[in-house]
Amino acid sequence: MVSAHRVADVRAAEDVLLRRGPDGALMARAATGLAVVVADRITRARGRLAGARVLLVVGAGNNGGDALFAGAWLARRGAAVRWLALSEHVHTDGLAALQAAGGRAADPEEPTGWAGWADVALDAVVGIGGRPGLRSEAAVTFATLAAHGVPVIAVDLPSGVDPDTGETPDLHVRAEATVTFGTHKVATLVDPAARACGEVHLVDIGLDETLPEDAEIGVWEAADVAAALRVPSAGDHKYTRGVVGVRAGSAQYPGAGVLCVAGAAVGLAGMVRYVGDDAVTAEVRRRFPEVVGAGRVQAWAVGSGGGDGARAALQAALADGVPVVVDADAVIHARDLFAPGHGHDVVLTPHAGELAVLLDADRADVEARPLHHARAAVARHEVTVLLKGARTLVVTPQGRSWVNTTGNPWLGTAGSGDVLAGLVAALAATGLPLPDAAAMGAWLHGRAAEELGGPFTAGDLPHAIREVSRALMARVGE
Numbered sequence: 001m002v003s004a005h006r007v008a009d010v011r012a013a014e015d016v017l018l019r020r021g022p023d024g025a026l027m028a029r030a031a032t033g034l035a036v037v038v039a040d041r042i043t044r045a046r047g048r049l050a051g052a053r054v055l056l057v058v059g060a061g062n063n064g065g066d067a068l069f070a071g072a073w074l075a076r077r078g079a080a081v082r083w084l085a086l087s088e089h090v091h092t093d094g095l096a097a098l099q100a101a102g103g104r105a106a107d108p109e110e111p112t113g114w115a116g117w118a119d120v121a122l123d124a125v126v127g128i129g130g131r132p133g134l135r136s137e138a139a140v141t142f143a144t145l146a147a148h149g150v151p152v153i154a155v156d157l158p159s160g161v162d163p164d165t166g167e168t169p170d171l172h173v174r175a176e177a178t179v180t181f182g183t184h185k186v187a188t189l190v191d192p193a194a195r196a197c198g199e200v201h202l203v204d205i206g207l208d209e210t211l212p213e214d215a216e217i218g219v220w221e222a223a224d225v226a227a228a229l230r231v232p233s234a235g236d237h238k239y240t241r242g243v244v245g246v247r248a249g250s251a252q253y254p255g256a257g258v259l260c261v262a263g264a265a266v267g268l269a270g271m272v273r274y275v276g277d278d279a280v281t282a283e284v285r286r287r288f289p290e291v292v293g294a295g296r297v298q299a300w301a302v303g304s305g306g307g308d309g310a311r312a313a314l315q316a317a318l319a320d321g322v323p324v325v326v327d328a329d330a331v332i333h334a335r336d337l338f339a340p341g342h343g344h345d346v347v348l349t350p351h352a353g354e355l356a357v358l359l360d361a362d363r364a365d366v367e368a369r370p371l372h373h374a375r376a377a378v379a380r381h382e383v384t385v386l387l388k389g390a391r392t393l394v395v396t397p398q399g400r401s402w403v404n405t406t407g408n409p410w411l412g413t414a415g416s417g418d419v420l421a422g423l424v425a426a427l428a429a430t431g432l433p434l435p436d437a438a439a440m441g442a443w444l445h446g447r448a449a450e451e452l453g454g455p456f457t458a459g460d461l462p463h464a465i466r467e468v469s470r471a472l473m474a475r476v477g478e
């Protein structure tokens with residue numbers, strides 16, 4: 001599992017390594033890692049490093065130091081390196097190293113000598129020491145670089161984002177790539193800051209052994225999903241594999257019921273039950289002859305396209321005392337059904353608009369602070385929350401947070417959330433803890449979208465999800 005840590009934890013972990021010495025070793029690791037990534041990207045873009053023109057935009061702190069040492073490394077290998085200091089003082093040893101390697105100062109008053117000159121710019125104004133926002137000089141510098149079409153590689157983090165929340169309340173740098181050190185930060189994984197990072201490269205500087213085990217946020221990877229998927233053994237039958245129930249769709253939205261069942265059908269449970277509107281039931285049975293009616297289940301998916309019937313469907317599902325995935329039209333009923341101490345095992349699966357309604361917030365504010373709002377809903381309702389988006393979040397009442405990094409924008413298609421709700425419920429029915437099922441469902445759903453590539457519609461997802469699971473299970477034990 002990949003993870004992100006808070007700035008305070010990164011600093012504490014760095015301190016342990018710094019005390020072990022030798023002086024400058026940690027920055028040397030960071031700078032070399034940075035330089036290697038920059039060199040590789042330049043070589044891929046223009047064939048060779050020698051002769052490439054690299055601009056360093058440098059602030060007062062160690063983030064600037066990383067860039068100056070990296071610049072020296074690049075200059076020694078033939079790149080032309082200039083630095084633009086946004087602060088009166090910059091890292092002394094880094095600057096000396098760059099000057100010794102032939103780097104030159106850029107004249108801030110002469111943009112033709114830097115914005116009109118550079119093939120690539122490094123943003124080393126601030127890293128984890130930065131407060132959100134850009135001072136005017138930095139804002140003007142990056143606007144000028146953008147106007148000249150110069151791609152930016154951020155050092156540790158794009159300057160101006162909030163490292164610990166992933167929020168971007170003010171002006172910030174937009175990078176084509178970010179080279180982050182030691183561990184991910186929340187901002188390199190969680191939107192909207194993650195979108196400002198571009199492609200993220202993680203450079204190992206030896207922090208792994210000194211970082212706390214409790215990460216601020218985790219990322220499920222293929223191996224984690226593969227290891228957790230429940231594969232039936234010889235002694236299993238359909239009931240021991242788990243039965244998933246779907247109460248979704250309505251006369252108004254019949255397709256949501258079909259898509260939710262389709263998602264449930266590829267979640268590795270032994271059987272799918274559908275309970276709902278007669279016409280939807282007939283359509284579900286026509287498409288999925290193996291689906292049966294009411295009876296005992298190990299988990300429910302409720303609410304997708306449920307319309308006015310969503311509340312009754314949710315109450316009926318809760319009465320069974322099994323895990324429940326609460327989607328779409330059922331989400332709002334968390335307001336009164338899930339007061340603290342309710343005791344149900346539930347995951348809410350809203351998109352930003354649905355969470356905004358539940359929390360009486362603005363959709364734009366939920367999109368600007370998704371982790372904050374997901375955590376607020378978890379605290380208020382004592383449920384797991386899966387907040388859908390480009391970077392879907394799963395936050396649990398036990399204090400764990402995960403962000404999903406699979407998927408592509410083609411997933412923003414009507415009904416794709418219905419498929420996800422069914423899938424998560426089915427995974428839970430196989431015996432997985434509901435929060436794990438949520439995180440794994442989001443991963444499989446996103447990975448299936450990557451396999452399809454796009455464009456696709458929601459109905460294409462279930463087959464691709466099955467193929468992704470099949471490939472993962474083939475890997476286990478290899």
Ligand SMILES: NC(=O)C1=CN([C@@H]2O[C@H](COP(=O)(O)OP(=O)(O)OC[C@H]3O[C@@H](n4cnc5c(N)ncnc54)[C@H](OP(=O)(O)O)[C@@H]3O)[C@@H](O)[C@H]2O)[C@@H](O)CC1
Nearest residue numbers: 026027030060061062063126127128129130131133135156
């Ligand atoms: N620790 C280590 O061993 C290692 C650390 N490493 C590297 O160090 C980085 C952390 O370095 P750091 O602690 O020096 O802070 P840093 O991010 O450079 O910024 C501090 C300066 O920024 C300024 N400033 C703040 N906000 C601002 C704003 N919005 N706009 C403009 N300026 C702003 C603030 O100035 P002030 O406000 O005080 O005037 C202060 O001077 C880390 O991200 C990684 O890259 C690696 O080498 C691995 C080893």
Ligand SMILES: Nc1ncnc2c1ncn2[C@@H]1O[C@H](COP(=O)(O)OP(=O)(O)O)[C@@H](O)[C@H]1O
Nearest residue numbers: 388389390407408409411412414415416417418
């Ligand atoms: N830009 C995007 N990148 C990746 N995934 C996305 C993006 N936009 C939406 N998604 C995903 O698509 C799905 C949409 O679900 P939802 O909004 O509930 O759709 P519906 O209600 O039509 O079923 C979610 O899983 C969400 O995470």
